[in-house]
Amino acid sequence: MNERLMLRQELMELDQKHFLHPTSPIQQQQDFGPAFIFTKGEGIFLEDVNGKRVLDGMSSLWNVNVGHGRRELGQAAMEQMNKLAFSSSFATFSNEPAIRLATKLAEVAPGNLSTTFFTSGGSEANDTAYKLARHYWILRGMPEKKKIISRKRSYHGVAMGSTSATGLKPFRDFTNSLAPDFYYSDNLSTEDLRQTIEVEGPETIAAFVAEPVQGAGGVHIASDEYFRDVREICDEYNILWITDEVITGFGRTGEYFGVDHYGVAPDMMCFAKGVTSGYAQLGGVILSEAIFEDLKELSTGTLLHGYTYSGHPMACAVALANIEIIENEGLIENSKRMGAKMLDGFSWIQGESSIVSHVRALGLMGAVEINTPQHVKGPLAPRIVTEASKIGLICRSVVFDGQDTLVFAPPLCINKEEIELMIEMLHHAIFRIERSV
Structure with missing residues (x-):
């Protein structure tokens, strides 16, 4: 077993035993351990203990406005x-x-x-x-x-x-x-x-x-x-x-x-x-x-x-x-410009997908509503979040009060190419789940 795998295994076991996570399913933590163990951040990207690089579409908790690694x-x-x-x-x-x-x-x-x-x-x-x-x-x-x-x-x-x-x-x-x-x-x-x-x-x-x-x-x-x-x-x-x-x-x-x-x-x-x-x-x-x-x-x-x-x-x-x-760095104006591009991307996905019912954004704070087919048991947004993480995109789902929604808030330093990458990964994740149901 290489050093990275050994470190991940050690950290997973310690996490399961000693770290009670906020706003997390306790049983999932005990059964599977942490989904990611992050070790590094740069710009809009995070890197985990295995060296996997993911796009942080949530600014972690809506908060890393200037990006990671400053x-x-x-x-x-x-x-x-x-x-x-x-x-x-x-x-x-x-x-x-x-x-x-x-x-x-x-x-x-x-x-x-x-x-x-x-x-x-x-x-x-x-x-x-x-x-x-x-x-x-x-x-x-x-x-x-x-x-x-x-x-x-x-x-x-x-x-x-x-x-x-x-x-x-x-x-x-x-x-x-x-x-x-x-x-x-x-x-x-x-x-x-x-x-x-x-x-x-x-x-x-x-x-x-x-x-x-x-x-x-x-x-x-x-x-x-x-x-x-x-x-x-x-x-x-x-x-x-x-x-x-x-x-x-x-x-x-x-x-x-x-x-x-x-x-x-x-x-x-x-x-x-x-x-x-x-x-x-x-x-x-x-x-x-x-x-x-x-x-x-x-x-x-x-x-x-x-x-x-x-x-x-x-x-x-x-x-x-x-x-x-x-x-x-003009990040407030960049939030306005890139937010408009993000919303354009969401609208494009809506036109391509039969399960996306509504999209919205104000600056770099946006949502994609999912219309789950009647024959499907349970909301689809959490499944899309899981699929997106496999591809390399972090986002969140909201399923309170009958909602089935994906939410996004990438760092304010995001650029046009990175917005396009985020939209492409989201499109792939939605398409895969849509095809599976």
Whole structure:
């Protein structure tokens, strides 16, 4: 047995015994071990322990925006760690990278979003937003405003609050004790949002939270009017509007932030993932100037919320270097251009296939819906994902709420030839499964 096979066998056995994987079938892990053990990344490609090279059509978890193997980000991390790897941000302590990053975020965020509370990731960012929204209304003398409305087919994370806000029921069914005061409206209907507010009572509702484009729920894109109507409804009923830009931020949709497509701004904005392109763990919530002014004026004691790694110096330094790459290399505009080519490719596949029913994309965030024939048992999208991985393409399937959908989010640095390669591999995978049924 050669060295590579020996290493893979060793790692597989250790993985099965000691590594409980997130969002993975436990039995599959135990029966077959990890599908890939990656050892290297470069651009839009990953390489596993066997030397197999695959195209990362998901930016891993929607987050490696600038692509794999960016030495500049490793250099930024090393330089900061050599100076100051970590210091607490509690008790008004601070550090330069966190200050610089908060300032940069205020410059690029929509509307008058101006002040950032840092977290370690997206779930913490969402939990923080809900907690701050409720605290805000307590300070305003309206403690009964505590309910959070989210959308069906939404995904906001897996901490207790963010799990409870997630509109995908299987994630909520995972536990038997959800956080209270979370409600769900139709994902594309503002009339249903208005009705939910009226039924629950606007005087009891703290905030409405929404992804500008729903990600893990199936890449659902709202109409041009949807978020403009949301802004008006939240203003009308005195409800805070929170956008979850964990996936859609930092160029993913062809604009700096997903909500920028709609010409309106939220009261709070959650971010993570693309802020560092996954090179360091970082997230946060950006507050509007008005909310921050109220917090300063009305607070009389300590803000009793914080994470050990809030404002982590190294993570913030990596984020600054990452944002510099995004801007200097024109990756937001590239996302828009390559996203259009990706959608053209999806449309071509739809014309060639009898099982592709609908395609959609906004920037480099897209979906291909599969129409599984009635005689076929079970959804086809997961089978296409497996077939694509054999060919050398990583994508994901969404089968919640009766969906049978493939979703894509390649790195923003992808070029025309690489888009064409991705489409070609996807076409082959779909054709093979279509022919087999």
